[in-house]
Amino acid sequence: MEAAVGNVIERGDKVLSVVSGLFGRRFAEIARRRGAEVHEMKFPLGSSADPSKIKEELESGEYKALTVVHCETSTGALNPIEEIAKACRDEGVISIVDGITSVGGIDVRTEEWGIDLLVVGSQKCLAAPPGLAMLSVSERAWECIENRKEELPDYYLDLLRNKGYMVDRLSPRRTPFTPGVPALLGLYEALKLIEEEGLENRFERHRIIGEGMRESIKAIGLELFPEEGAYSNTLTSFKVPEGIEDKELRGRMKEKYGVIVAGGLEELTGKIVRIGHMGISAVPQNVFATVSALECALHEMGFKLELGSGMSALEDVFLRNNL
Amino acid sequence: MEAAVGNVIERGDKVLSVVSGLFGRRFAEIARRRGAEVHEMKFPLGSSADPSKIKEELESGEYKALTVVHCETSTGALNPIEEIAKACRDEGVISIVDGITSVGGIDVRTEEWGIDLLVVGSQKCLAAPPGLAMLSVSERAWECIENRKEELPDYYLDLLRNKGYMVDRLSPRRTPFTPGVPALLGLYEALKLIEEEGLENRFERHRIIGEGMRESIKAIGLELFPEEGAYSNTLTSFKVPEGIEDKELRGRMKEKYGVIVAGGLEELTGKIVRIGHMGISAVPQNVFATVSALECALHEMGFKLELGSGMSALEDVFLRNNL
Numbered sequence: 001m002e003a004a005v006g007n008v009i010e011r012g013d014k015v016l017s018v019v020s021g022l023f024g025r026r027f028a029e030i031a032r033r034r035g036a037e038v039h040e041m042k043f044p045l046g047s048s049a050d051p052s053k054i055k056e057e058l059e060s061g062e063y064k065a066l067t068v069v070h071c072e073t074s075t076g077a078l079n080p081i082e083e084i085a086k087a088c089r090d091e092g093v094i095s096i097v098d099g100i101t102s103v104g105g106i107d108v109r110t111e112e113w114g115i116d117l118l119v120v121g122s123q124k125c126l127a128a129p130p131g132l133a134m135l136s137v138s139e140r141a142w143e144c145i146e147n148r149k150e151e152l153p154d155y156y157l158d159l160l161r162n163k164g165y166m167v168d169r170l171s172p173r174r175t176p177f178t179p180g181v182p183a184l185l186g187l188y189e190a191l192k193l194i195e196e197e198g199l200e201n202r203f204e205r206h207r208i209i210g211e212g213m214r215e216s217i218k219a220i221g222l223e224l225f226p227e228e229g230a231y232s233n234t235l236t237s238f239k240v241p242e243g244i245e246d247k248e249l250r251g252r253m254k255e256k257y258g259v260i261v262a263g264g265l266e267e268l269t270g271k272i273v274r275i276g277h278m279g280i281s282a283v284p285q286n287v288f289a290t291v292s293a294l295e296c297a298l299h300e301m302g303f304k305l306e307l308g309s310g311m312s313a314l315e316d317v318f319l320r321n322n323l
Numbered sequence: 324m325e326a327a328v329g330n331v332i333e334r335g336d337k338v339l340s341v342v343s344g345l346f347g348r349r350f351a352e353i354a355r356r357r358g359a360e361v362h363e364m365k366f367p368l369g370s371s372a373d374p375s376k377i378k379e380e381l382e383s384g385e386y387k388a389l390t391v392v393h394c395e396t397s398t399g400a401l402n403p404i405e406e407i408a409k410a411c412r413d414e415g416v417i418s419i420v421d422g423i424t425s426v427g428g429i430d431v432r433t434e435e436w437g438i439d440l441l442v443v444g445s446q447k448c449l450a451a452p453p454g455l456a457m458l459s460v461s462e463r464a465w466e467c468i469e470n471r472k473e474e475l476p477d478y479y480l481d482l483l484r485n486k487g488y489m490v491d492r493l494s495p496r497r498t499p500f501t502p503g504v505p506a507l508l509g510l511y512e513a514l515k516l517i518e519e520e521g522l523e524n525r526f527e528r529h530r531i532i533g534e535g536m537r538e539s540i541k542a543i544g545l546e547l548f549p550e551e552g553a554y555s556n557t558l559t560s561f562k563v564p565e566g567i568e569d570k571e572l573r574g575r576m577k578e579k580y581g582v583i584v585a586g587g588l589e590e591l592t593g594k595i596v597r598i599g600h601m602g603i604s605a606v607p608q609n610v611f612a613t614v615s616a617l618e619c620a621l622h623e624m625g626f627k628l629e630l631g632s633g634m635s636a637l638e639d640v641f642l643r644n645n646l
Contacts, residue, residue: 002478030478123501131454131503153476155325155353178446180454183503 002030003157004096004117004135005067010150011035013064016057016093018049018084022074022265027067027098036065045268046075046237048230051083058091064144065094070102074265076237076274077230078106085113094144100124104194105206105234105278116141122183125206125234127279128190131183135159190279205323206233209282212317213275216291219313220298220305225272234282237264237274241303246270249297257293284318325353326480327419327440327458328390333473334358336387339380339416341372341407345397345588350390350421359388368591369398369560371553374406381414387467388417393425397588399560399597400553401429408436417467423447427517428529428557428601439464445506448529448557450602451513454506458482513602528646529556532605535640536598539614542636543621543628548595557605560587560597564626569593572620580616607641 005027009015015036017028020043032038041057043049049068058066066088070081081097088095096117099108103118105125110118116138123130137145137159145159152158156177165176194202210233217224217238225237240246246263250273253259264272275290291310298305328350332338338359340351343366355361364380366372372391381389389411393404404420411418419440422431426441427448433441439461446453460468460482468482475481479500488499517525533556540547540561548560563569569586573596576582587595598613614633621628640646 006476026478033474033476033478035476121501129503129505130501131506151356153329153356153358155349155356178444178453180452180503180506182452182505182509183454186505 001027001098001119001133003133003154003159004119005030005036005065006034006154006157007145007148007152007159008065008094008096008117008141009034009036010148012037014039014062016041016054016063016066018043018054018066018068018079020047020049020075020077020079021045021069021072023069023072023098023100024067027069027096031065031067039063044227046077046226046230048077048227049079049084051080051087054084055087055090058087058093061091063091063093065096067096067098069098069100070108071100071106071232071234073101073235073274073276074268075226075272076224076232076235077226078102078232081108081115082113085115088116089114094141101234101276101278102232104202105282106232107199107203110136111138114138116144122187122190125278125282126187126190126194128187129183131180132187137163206277206282208317208321208323209277209284209287210234210236211321212287212314213277213291215317216310216314220291220295220310221303234278235274235276237272239272240270241298244298244301244303246273249273249301252297252300253290253293257289257296259290259293261290261294284323287314324350324421324442324456326456326477326482327442328353328359328388329357329477329480330468330471330475330482331388331417331419331440331464332357332359333471335360337362337385339364339377339386339389341366341377341389341391341402343370343372343398343400343402344368344392344395346392346395346421346423347390350392350419354388354390362386367550369400369549369553371400371550372402372407374403374410377407378410378413381410381416384414386414386416388419390419390421392421392423393431394423394429394555394557396424396558396597396599397591398549398595399547399555399558400549401425401555404431404438405436408438411439412437417464424557424599424601425555427525428605429555430522430526433459434461437461439467445510445513448601448605449510449513449517451510452506454503455510460486529600529605531640531644531646532600532607532610533557533559534644535610535637535646536600536614538640539633539637543614543618543633544626557601558597558599560595562595563593564621567621567624567626569596572596572624575620575623576613576616580612580619582613582616584613584617607646610637 013036015031015038017040019025019040085095094116097115098119100121101124103120118136120134122128122132165174213236222238262274336359338354338361340363342348342363408418417439420438421442423444424447426443441459443457445451445455488497536559545561585597
C-alpha cells in the first residue's frame with residue numbers, strides 16, 4: 001500500500017480516498033502522510049461504495065489518484081472495483097486498489113478493468129505464508145511514476161529500481177536486494193496450487209463457502225452486518241446479538257471448540273464478529289467446524305436458537321451447489 | 324536502514340555519512356532522499372574510517388546524526404564503531420550504525436558503546452533465513468524521534484507505533500501488523516543456536532576463520548584488499564591478480580568445485596574477490612573447500628602457486644588456535 005501510494009503521490013497532489021472502514025481509512029492516512037491533500041469520500045460501514053458518486057467527484061478534474069479497498073476486511077463488504085476503476089480511467093485518475101483480501105478468492109481483472117496499481121498480500125486468498133506484498137503497475141502508472149518531479153523519499157520501495165530488475169531485464173528471478181527467499185518459495189508453491197485448482201474453480205469455491213456461511217448465519221437467527229448485496233465471499237460478518245458479549249462468544253469458540261474468529265475493529269469493537277474464509281480456510285471442514293462452534297457457544301450463552309439450524313442451511317448450500 | 328534514518332531525520336537536517344564503500348554510500352543516499360543535507364566523509368576503499376577526523380568534523384556542532392557501516396561488505400574492511408559512537412555521544416549526535424554483516428559474528432556492544440540505532444539483518448552472521456531486519460533504538464534516539472516536528476511520511480516503518488506494541492506494552496510477541504511469521508520462527512531458532520554456542524565462542528570461531536582465510540590467501544601469493552588492520556573477520560577480500568580474469572576465476576570455482584564467492588561491486592568490479600564467512604558459512608568445512616577451489620581454479624588459469632600452500636596455512640591457523 002505504501003509503495004503504491006508513495007511512488008505515485010507527490011506532496012500537494014489531490015487524492016480521493018474511498019472510505020467505508022478501517023482499511024480504506026488506512027489508505028487515506030498513508031496518502032496524507034505522503035503529503036497528499038486527501039479527500040475522504042465516506043460510505044457507511046458495511047455498504048458498497050457508490051461508483052456514480054465517485055465518478056461525479058472525480059469529474060472535478062482535481063484528482064491525481066484514487067485509493068480504494070476491494071474487500072473492506074473490517075466490515076466484510078465489497079466495493080465495485082470494476083466501475084470505480086472505469087470512472088478513474090474516464091477521468092484520467094490513477095486508481096490504487098487494495099486487493100489484499102480479494103485477489104485469489106474473488107475475480108479481479110486487473111487489465112480488463114484498468115486498475116493502475118493493485119496491491120496483494122501473500123497470506124490471504126493466495127494462501128501463502130505471510131511476509132510478502134505484491135503490486136501490479138499499469139503502463140499509465142509507470143508513466144506517472146517516471147514523470148514525477150519530486151524525488152522519492154524511499155530507497156527500498158522505489159518501484160523504478162524494481163522495474164529495472166524485474167520488468168525491463170525480463171529477469172523475474174532477480175531482485176535488487178536480498179529478498180525473503182523462503183517466503184518467495186512459499187508463494188511459488190501456493191501459486192502452483194492455485195494453477196492446479198484453476199482460478200474459476202477457486203472463485204466458485206469461495207462463492208459457495210461465502211453463500212454457505214451467510215445462509216447459516218441467517219438460519220441461526222443472526223443478522224449479517226454488511227448491506228444486502230455488498231457481501232464479500234472471502235469474509236462474513238454478523239452483528240453481535242443483544243445480550244451476548246462478543247469477547248465471551250469468541251473466547252468460547254476458541255477455547256472450547258478450537259475455532260478462531262475475529263472481532264470488530266475500532267468503532268465496531270464488540271459490535272460485530274468477522275469470520276474469514278480465504279484460501280486454505282475456505283474449505284468445508286473449516287466452515288462446518290466454525291458454524292458448529294458458533295451454534296454451541298451461542299447456546300451455552302443462552303442465545304435462543306435451534307441447534308443444527310445453521311448446519312442444515314450450510315449443508316443445503318453445499319449440496320445444492322455440488323461443492 | 325531506511326527505518327533508522329527515516330525516523331530520526333527531518334528535511335533539512337545535517338547528516339554526516341561515513342563512506343568507504345558501497346554500503347556507506349547507500350546510507351548517505353537514503354539520508355539524502357529523506358531530505359537531509361548530507362556531508363559524505365570519504366575514506367579510501369578498504370580502509371578503516373579515522374575516528375579522530377570524524378570527531379573533528381562533528382565538533383562543528385552542525386550535525387544531527389551520523390551514519391556508518393560497521394563491516395563494509397563491499398571491501399571487507401571494518402570501521403571503528405566504538406570510537407565513532409563515542410565521538411557521537413560526546414558531540415550530541417545520533418549514531419546510526421549498519422551492523423548487518425557484523426552483529427552475531429563480531430562483538431558489537433550496543434549499549435556500552437552508546438550506539439543509538441543499530442541495524443541488523445537476519446541472514447548474515449545471525450544465520451537465519453533472509454526476510455527480516457532488526458533495529459535497536461537507544462533512549463536518546465527515542466527522545467529524538469518523539470520530538471520530531473515534521474510528521475513521518477512512512478506508515479509501516481513508523482517506529483513509535485512499533486514501540487507502542489513491542490516495547491511499552493512489554494509484549495514482544497505482538498506486532499502492529501501481520502509479520503512474516505515463518506521468518507520470525509526461523510530467527511527464533513537461529514537465536515537459540517547462538518545461545519547454545521555462546522557469543523564468545525561464536526566471535527572466536529569467526530576470528531579464527533577470518534585469520535585462516537587471510538593467512539591462506541597470503542600463502543597462495545595473493546594480496547588482501549583491505550589495509551592491514553582493517554580486516555573484518557566476517558568477510559575476506561583479495562585483489563584479482565594480474566593476468567587473471569575475475570569472472571572466469573569465480574565461474575570455475577562455482578561450476579567445477581561448487582564454491583560460490585562474490586566479485587567486486589561498482590568501481591571494484593573485476594578488481595577484487597570477496598569471500599563471505601558469516602554464521603553457518605564460517606565453518607572449517609566451507610573454508611577448506613573454498614581455499615582448495617581457489618587454489619585449483621587459479622592453477623588451471625596459469626597462476627603460479629604452490630598447490631596446497633593455502634591449505635597448509637589454513638590448517639596451521641586452525642590447529643594453532645585449537646579450533
